[in-house]
Amino acid sequence: xxxxxxxxxxxxxxxxxxxxxxxxxxxxxxxxxxxxxxxxxxxxxxxxxxxxxxxxxxxxxxxxxxxxxxxxxxxxxxxxxxxxxxxxxxxxxxxxxxxxxxxxxxxxxxxxxxxxxxxxxxxxxxxxxxxxxxxxxxxxxxxxxxxxxxxxxxxxxxxxxxxxxxxxxxxxxxxxxxxxxxxxxxxxxxxxxxxxxxxxxxxxxxxxxxxxxxxxxxxxxxxxxxxxxxxxxxxxxxxxxxxxxxxxxxxxxxxxxxxxxxxxxxxxxxxxxxxxxxxx
Amino acid sequence: xxxxxxxxxxxxxxxxxxxxxxxxxxxxxxxxxxxxxxxxxxxxxxxxxxxxxxxxxxxxxxxxxxxxxxxxxxxxxxxxxxxxxxxxxxxxxxxxxxxxxxxxxxx
Numbered sequence: 536x537x538x539x540x541x542x543x544x545x546x547x548x549x550x551x552x553x554x555x556x557x558x559x560x561x562x563x564x565x566x567x568x569x570x571x572x573x574x575x576x577x578x579x580x581x582x583x584x585x586x587x588x589x590x591x592x593x594x595x596x597x598x599x600x601x602x603x604x605x606x607x608x609x610x611x612x613x614x615x616x617x618x619x620x621x622x623x624x625x626x627x628x629x630x631x632x633x634x635x636x637x638x639x640x641x642x643x644x645x646x647x648x649x650x651x652x653x654x655x656x657x658x659x660x661x662x663x664x665x666x667x668x669x670x671x672x673x674x675x676x677x678x679x680x681x682x683x684x685x686x687x688x689x690x691x692x693x694x695x696x697x698x699x700x701x702x703x704x705x706x707x708x709x710x711x712x713x714x715x716x717x718x719x720x721x722x723x724x725x726x727x728x729x730x731x732x733x734x735x736x737x738x739x740x741x742x743x744x745x746x747x748x749x750x751x752x753x754x755x756x757x758x759x760x761x762x763x764x765x766x767x768x769x770x771x772x773x774x775x776x777x778x779x780x781x782x783x784x785x786x787x788x789x790x791x792x793x794x795x796x797x798x799x800x801x802x803x804x805x806x807x808x809x810x811x812x813x814x815x
Numbered sequence: 816x817x818x819x820x821x822x823x824x825x826x827x828x829x830x831x832x833x834x835x836x837x838x839x840x841x842x843x844x845x846x847x848x849x850x851x852x853x854x855x856x857x858x859x860x861x862x863x864x865x866x867x868x869x870x871x872x873x874x875x876x877x878x879x880x881x882x883x884x885x886x887x888x889x890x891x892x893x894x895x896x897x898x899x900x901x902x903x904x905x906x907x908x909x910x911x912x913x914x915x916x917x918x919x920x921x922x
Contacts (some may be wrong), residue, residue, distance in 0.1 A: 544840060581845065611849060615878065618846040622836040631885050752873045756880045779895035785824055788889035793881035 538629055540770045571626040579621045581613045588613035591681045592620065601665065607785075608728070610760070612801040633794030637735060639729045654722045657737050665699045665742040665763060667708040676769050683762055690753060691744045693723065699744070718743070728802040736795035740787060749796045756793045763792075822868075825875045826854055832882035850875070 576592035583589070586606040590597040590613060597620075598606040607613050614632070618631045629636070640663055648656070661667075668686045670677050682703070697714040725733065736746045740763040748754045754762070761768060762783070771781055819825070829850055834841045841847055854875070857868045907914050 599871045606828070612854075614845045618833075618836060619846070627890070628833035631889060633881070633885070697849060716908055752870065755873075756877055779891065783846065783888065783891045783895070786884045790888055792883065793877050797874065797881060800870075808885075811880050 540800065542724045571628070572648045573626055576620075576621050579617045581610070581617050584701055590617050599639045601645070603642055605638065605642065607638055609801045609804075612798070613799065615797070615801075619679065631790075634798060637732060637798045639796060640735075641731045644731075650723070650727055650730060653727075654719055655723060656744065657698050657730070657734045658718045660737050660741075661699075661715065661718065662707055663741075664699075664708075664744055665740075666744045667699065669701050669703045670766075671703050676766060677778075679769055680765060681763055687744060687748055687754070691747060694751065694753075695747075697759055718739050725799075725803055729799045732795050732799035732802060736799070739791045749792070750799055756789060756796060760789050760792055764788070819872060819876050822854070822872050822875070824880070825872060826850070828879045829875060832879060832886065835886055874879055874883070 543776060575597070576590075578593055580587050580591045582591055584604075584606060586604070587608045588610055588620060589604065589606055599605055607616065616632075616634050616638060619635055620691055623632075666688055669684075670679050688701060691697070695714075695717055697717050698711055700708045702708040722730065722733065733746060733750065736749060737743050740746055740749075742763055745754070745759045745763055749756065749759050769782070776782070830841075830847070833844065835848050837844050837847075853871060857871045862914070901909075904914055
């Protein structure tokens with residue numbers, strides 16, 4: 536501490552200045568949120584490299600938070616990420632760039648989970664699946680849950696040939712091991728990137744069944760989010776909507792679920808165009 | 816799946832969202848070209864119930880939902896959560912006071 540003072544006195548170190556925070560009149564510090572990164576690029580474009588498609592901000596290549604080169608396997612995904620970066624005006628709001636975040640997670644794998652651990656985390660959610668936890672009262676909500684959630688559970692049971700069931704107890708449904716194994720082997724057919732996306736959607740919607748419904752294109756994103764928030768929607772209809780809380784959360788959940796689903800589909804598809812001759 | 820609506824509505828919604836994103840120059844963006852090319856490529860098919868068409872329509876609807884909800888979320892954030900705290904002068908002014916001027920500094 537005294538060494539710094541000595542160096543300051545000798546004129547070697549500049550005096551420490553208040554960094555970044557605006558000063559109000561009288562010298563007190565006015566509160567301002569931490570400075571955001573400004574948009575430092577004009578054009579966003581994509582280019583194809585050896586590993587896949589890359590994003591260029593002006594002439595610089597985009598990198599992940601761990602400084603790896605940002606490469607995605609699908610062109611449509613690269614275009615969507617480029618659109619996200621292009622839609623930032625003035626400041627860069629990372630919390631709106633869901634696809635970029637997902638790609639960064641897939642590339643960096645910061646939690647360092649392998650495929651088996653990811654699948655295990657995803658299937659573990661089945662024990663606490665939202666659709667399986669029913670209330671007993673109020674009766675109107677119990678009825679609504681039965682009406683809306685039962686068809687989806689039935690669809691999942693039929694499609695995967697498993698038994699899931701639902702429960703009103705606090706312990707939740709009893710998921711047989713065969714059900715768990717079926718889902719584990721089904722999820723094993725997806726590649727690592729798609730699995731990151733699937734696990735993300737499950738965590739956001741708090742339901743494995745709804746996520747599978749989305750991945751299999753059985754329900755739309757809006758419907759899945761509605762079913763995930765069924766109790767909240769019931770309370771909103773009963774007591775009224777609070778825009779700055781309910782709509783805010785709704786839009787955020789929709790954005791995240793849509794981003795996750797799109798990510799999974801773009802990472803697990805391969806499209807070929809077959810040209811047929813016109814017959815007539 | 817019947818809740819998807821018609822492909823034309825989805826396409827129009829997507830183009831509107833892309834216009835919100837890019838402004839005047841939205842027709843030059845890669846996203847616009849890609850969306851239009853994808854819709855055109857899957858339009859002509861001899862099958863009545865084309866699986867690839869449904870897959871594309873679902874993807875397009877998902878992307879539309881993403882763009883729309885991100886825009887709405889940002890608008891809500893700006894309106895309700897974006898302003899930060901008031902400065903001490905403003906707070907004093909709310910109750911009709913002024914902060915004292917202390918030329919020698921505080922205390």
